[in-house]
């Protein structure tokens with residue numbers, strides 16, 4: 320080893336040398352890499368949530384970018400001479416869904432009538448997958464309802480199913496399901512519609528009523544009312560350890576009384592009224608509390624449960640005197656999730672198919688409670704009201720503050736920092752936690768580099784390699800200090816590309832495609848290769864910048880993460896890594912890079928990915944390895 324070091328020095332006198340100690344670090348947080356779920360720009364409805372029909376139960380609308388309780392038949396279109404309208408005549412299907420769609424069929428109609436839905440910017444039609452359609456109908460109809468996909472590009476019918484209906488209006492609302500079907504052919508793209516068609520001669524001169532129309536493709540783990548398979552796979556492959564849910568600003572609600580309410584998101588879909596979300600769209604709440612918990616369980620993610628802490632986004636705050644019912648609601652929610660079957664709400668959960676309580680170790684009290692003047696009331700009573708109530712019944716649950724400093728600094732109480740800024744800012748944060756107080760643990764439950772370089776003009780939706788490297792540098796700081804930084808989660812996790820191409824997210828989706836940003840690959844690789852303890856690293860011939868690093872180890876390997884940020888390339892600029900105490904002569908090097916700092920990943924149909932991941936084997940001697948970068952912007956993970 321001495322000899323090879325000497326030779327190395329002879330070749331390059333100024334090469335950076337990193338000596339990775341074999342001990343002397345701290346235990347790292349096993350949760351370090353997590354995700355944030357909230358319904359933002361169709362993360363839930365039209366995203367993870369498997370429902371494919373848009374405006375399925377006429378719960379509201381969005382116009383001018385704001386969610387509204389005004390009802391309309393948007394995304395539905397009649398054909399064959401029928402007309403459709405919003406209707407409130409009795410009987411309604413439920414008090415939660417008091418608006419329905421009426422189809423009027425003119426007297427004398429002979430042909431086929433019906434309507435189609437546009438979906439969430441189309442539909443994925445995949446001949447290898449199973450689908451099922453359903454609807455609730457009121458009125459007189461004895462006949463067949465054909466249900467099928469139609470391609471907008473070719474006009475072709477891509478696969479048909481049907482349901483037989485035999486009902487009269489005196490029967491009230493009747494639910495019918497189609498046979499499960501596989502499309503006869505896959506769509507050439509997502510530009511498809513979904514039709515429900517009726518025998519017009521049997522409806523001539525009549526009106527029939529519809530609500531809660533639904534179309535599901537087979538879901539992740541085949542869950543009923545579950546999540547989209549491809550998107551759940553994307554999350555699964557991130558190797559994240561926890562999920563914070565249900566948000567985020569969307570949990571808070573724009574104004575009274577539209578905070579997210581757990582007990583309106585459980586049970587029969589006909590009992591879920593939905594609510595105006597904070598990001599411009601109506602939430603159906605079909606993706607409710609139990610569906611989220613089921614997804615977390617299926618993905619093996621620990622849950623950080625967000626509870627609403629009395630602040631609406633418009634600045635309205637619940638007074639201390641009026642906070643009691645909200646506290647009771649939270650305690651009921653916790654009993655629902657954590658109580659055994661002998662408790663009132665635990666029994667309700669069991670009756671809904673979840674006999675075992677969920678393991679919840681973390682609860683976050685609110686979200687960004689400093690917004691719009693919330694700080695004073697948070698410190699004065701909002702935090703403590705929830706803290707005291709929860710702590711008294713569930714003393715082992717860790718309670719997270721959304722404002723720094725944490726109102727309670729005793730062991731187990733932690734803090735959630737949200738960090739957004741441009742690329743340069745994220746690079747500057749590389750050492751921000753090195754001197755942090757060790758008094759209480761910190762989550763960074765939202766972060767993102769939202770713009771390139773030093774630019775602050777809004778967000779750059781297509782995250783560049785440079786932005787992702789800057790985030791990676793920040794994450795190295797979290798990892799180096801993962802004795803105090805418990806977890807990190809990018810904001811946002813997932814957005815619909817059609818709706819929000821110009822703001823950042825880890826992944827973006829369309830009806831039939833997924834865009835994996837370079838940030839996605841950073842997080843995936845970092846989470847996949849994460850030790851259980853940190854290791855001190857001593858640098859010779861240089862310090863942080865343009866190369867940044869962090870070392871961890873597990874019982875079998877030392878893992879050194881390196882980032883070249885506008886640095887040198889090629890073997891003549893190789894840095895030398897010495898893993899103290901190691902006699903290994905072979906190491907694995909995984910690199911993530913793209914042609915330039917401005918490179919971005921795109922949807923498969925729009926050019927695909929510019930980033931590449933390469934795995935190579937390095938030879939060295941007795942724990943010493945020479946590592947060179949191939950690109951001025953590159954992420955490298957050395958596993959020895």
Ligand SMILES: *[C@@H]1O[C@H](CO)[C@@H](O)[C@H](O)[C@H]1NC(C)=O
Pocket residue numbers: 343344345757799800802853854855856
């Ligand atoms: C371990 O934590 C202490 C603070 O408790 C910190 O000063 C030290 O740098 C950490 N060690 C490593 C290797 O990160």
Ligand SMILES: *[C@@H]1O[C@H](CO)[C@@H](O)[C@H](O)[C@H]1NC(C)=O
Pocket residue numbers: 396437440441442471509510511512
């Ligand atoms: C498909 O065409 C129909 C009819 O023009 C339209 O309503 C729908 O928005 C189109 N879908 C997409 C994804 O463009």
Ligand SMILES: *[C@@H]1O[C@H](CO)[C@@H](O)[C@H](O)[C@H]1NC(C)=O
Pocket residue numbers: 457458459487488525526527
């Ligand atoms: C259904 O048919 C019955 C008997 O013909 C009629 O009284 C009733 O109005 C019809 N219902 C609707 C919704 O048209």
Ligand SMILES: *[C@@H]1O[C@H](CO)[C@@H](O)[C@H](O)[C@H]1NC(C)=O
Pocket residue numbers: 471472510
């Ligand atoms: C879908 O196809 C229709 C008809 O070809 C076209 O007008 C429309 O722009 C397409 N929509 C999308 C999103 O490509």
Ligand SMILES: *[C@@H]1O[C@H](CO)[C@@H](O)[C@H](O)[C@H]1NC(C)=O
Pocket residue numbers: 582583644647648651
């Ligand atoms: C939900 O909980 C609130 C507050 O505890 C209560 O007032 C309301 O009736 C409940 N709603 C449902 C649908 O159970």
Ligand SMILES: *[C@@H]1O[C@H](CO)[C@@H](O)[C@H](O)[C@H]1NC(C)=O
Pocket residue numbers: 847848849873874875876878958
């Ligand atoms: C240690 O980390 C390496 C690199 O991620 C991994 O391949 C290996 O399986 C891990 N070993 C254990 C025991 O977890």
